Amino acid sequence: MRFRSEIGAPFAVVYAFLVWRLGWPLVRAIVTGAPVAPGLFVASVVTLGGLAYLAATTSYTITHDELVVRCGPTRSAVPLAAIQTIRASRTLLGAPAVSPNRLEVVANPGPWLVISPVDQPRFLREVLARAPHVRLEGLKKPLL
Numbered sequence: 001m002r003f004r005s006e007i008g009a010p011f012a013v014v015y016a017f018l019v020w021r022l023g024w025p026l027v028r029a030i031v032t033g034a035p036v037a038p039g040l041f042v043a044s045v046v047t048l049g050g051l052a053y054l055a056a057t058t059s060y061t062i063t064h065d066e067l068v069v070r071c072g073p074t075r076s077a078v079p080l081a082a083i084q085t086i087r088a089s090r091t092l093l094g095a096p097a098v099s100p101n102r103l104e105v106v107a108n109p110g111p112w113l114v115i116s117p118v119d120q121p122r123f124l125r126e127v128l129a130r131a132p133h134v135r136l137e138g139l140k141k142p143l144l
Contacts, residue, residue, distance in 0.1 A: 001126050003117035005058035005071075008099030015051055022047060055098050060117050062126045067105065069113060071096035080131040082107040086124065087137035089114060 022044040029036045054072045061068040066077045074096075089104040095114035103120065105113040117123040127134055 002059055002061045003119060003123050005055070005060070005097060006099035006101055006116045006118045007055055008101060008116070010100055011055065011098050015048075015055075018047060018051070058096050058098055060115050060123065062123070062130065064130065067113075067127070069096050069115060076111060076113070078105065078107045078110045078113065080127065080134075082110040083127070083131055083134050084108050085135045085137055086127065086139075088139050 022040070026036060026040055026044050028034075029040075058071045059069075061070070062080075065080055067080060067083065068075065068077045083105055085104075085106040087104050087106070089102045090100050091102060091104070091114055092100070093114060095102070097114050097116035099116040101120070102114050102116045103123075105115060107113075124136065124139070128136075
């Protein structure tokens, strides 16, 4: 089962700011016929396109035996049997999570992940259905 990443307000605000600072001068130059600085064009396309690509491709897939995390061109997989704990988190550490409403996934052996699935209750139910040994910490009861 595949879950998209939630896109939180902080990401949306930063993206809107970048569209305004990078995109608006580019659009204005094109509309008025003014020359477009190549650096502005490249910076706009790379920054705005790259962020949109990461937001659109970040997802979490639960297979019968793995949690597969995709973010842009990267992919990592954690065996469900290795996951020990999933806890609520608001950490700002860099992670394949586009929202501050995050879950920390602690596996041993394996990586420590921070993710932000859109439908957290359903995500957790799916994990627990395949890996009932996983402990949940810091989650509100209505979440499940």
